[in-house]
Amino acid sequence: MTTLKQKIIEPGIIVAPGVYDGLTARVAAAAGFDVLYMTGYGTAASHGFPDIGLIGLAEMSANATRIVDATGAQVIADADTGYGDHVNVKRTVREFERAGVSAIHLEDQTWPKKCGHMGEKQVIPCGEMVDKLKAAVDARSTEEFLIIARTDSIAVEGFDAAMERGHAYAEAGADVLFIEAPEEREQLERIPTELSERPHLANIAPRTPLYSTGELEGMGYKIVIHPGLCLSAVLKACEDEAVHLRENGHPSDPANWRDNFERINGFLGMDDYR
Numbered sequence: 001m002t003t004l005k006q007k008i009i010e011p012g013i014i015v016a017p018g019v020y021d022g023l024t025a026r027v028a029a030a031a032g033f034d035v036l037y038m039t040g041y042g043t044a045a046s047h048g049f050p051d052i053g054l055i056g057l058a059e060m061s062a063n064a065t066r067i068v069d070a071t072g073a074q075v076i077a078d079a080d081t082g083y084g085d086h087v088n089v090k091r092t093v094r095e096f097e098r099a100g101v102s103a104i105h106l107e108d109q110t111w112p113k114k115c116g117h118m119g120e121k122q123v124i125p126c127g128e129m130v131d132k133l134k135a136a137v138d139a140r141s142t143e144e145f146l147i148i149a150r151t152d153s154i155a156v157e158g159f160d161a162a163m164e165r166g167h168a169y170a171e172a173g174a175d176v177l178f179i180e181a182p183e184e185r186e187q188l189e190r191i192p193t194e195l196s197e198r199p200h201l202a203n204i205a206p207r208t209p210l211y212s213t214g215e216l217e218g219m220g221y222k223i224v225i226h227p228g229l230c231l232s233a234v235l236k237a238c239e240d241e242a243v244h245l246r247e248n249g250h251p252s253d254p255a256n257w258r259d260n261f262e263r264i265n266g267f268l269g270m271d272d273y274r
Contacts, residue, residue: 004035004074004102005144008176008199013217018227020046021063022070026267027230029071038067038101039227040078041115045235053112057083061095068100076148076225079104081111085128086135093139093147103146105178105201106132108153108165116152116180117207123153126165130172137173148201149174152181155207159187166195174198176223181207192220201225 007014016035019025020042028036041051043063049055064077077096082089089106096104107113108129110122123129129149136147149169153162159182166177178201182188188209192200199222204210216224244252251257 003144004076005146005175007035007074008222013213013221014223015213016076016223016225017229018042018225019067019230022066024230024234025067025070025073029073030267033073035074035076036067036071037225037227038064038075038077039231040080041227042231043078045231051115053080053114057092057095061099064096064099064101075101076103076105076223077101079106081109081113082106082132082136086131089132089135090139093136093145097141097145102144103148103176105148105150106136107150107180116150116203117205119155121152121155123151123156126168129165130168133169133172133174146175147173148176148178150178150180154179154181154183154187159183163191163194166191167197170195170198176201178203181205182209183207185209185211189219199223203227
């Protein structure tokens, strides 16, 4: 299997849909995606919580294990702030390596963190994040395991400060840079051009200007993630079905579950256990 590190070197942009459990991971893999993104927002939501630092390393690494086991795909996992200082980050790296993911991203928010597209975020000093990244690079057992450095500082300190952090994080050893929530096309274009020492990840989320995969590739991005893809679709479908059942006394398509029972079993890998 081609590793994520090898894919980054090869031509073309990597598109990773956001998944949050084994089922959504299987759906994305079946659609032909061989790189998946384990969304922290979606993982928190699947536990019934908003993404404001209410779940930690144990829940996140366990979810990563389930997603990897369900598909065997290359997985980029949200590892939040690393769940502590640079010492804690070493354990975080080892737990995600054990989970079998190909990469994690670490962010420079204070704890408890928030989704990068919420307001009222705060960031730690740049030097403190540099120490975390150096610890992460030192802790990994192989260079095939990628460390992605995310900064949320555009919303806190401004664009220029975020770019300065990007240079510092690259120098600290990060393999990929993730400048969160650029506010306009000009910023999106400047990021990979002016921080050319590392590949870049674009996050298609509410505050990021919306451009196609081809446009982002033209700007110089190597990875694009869509964290809310499965969560938004599943939530809407479940809400609609629940309302329909309450109002009508039956699902919108009563035969759907019965007719598709065997197909769903096959999709879930039933034959592997016979």
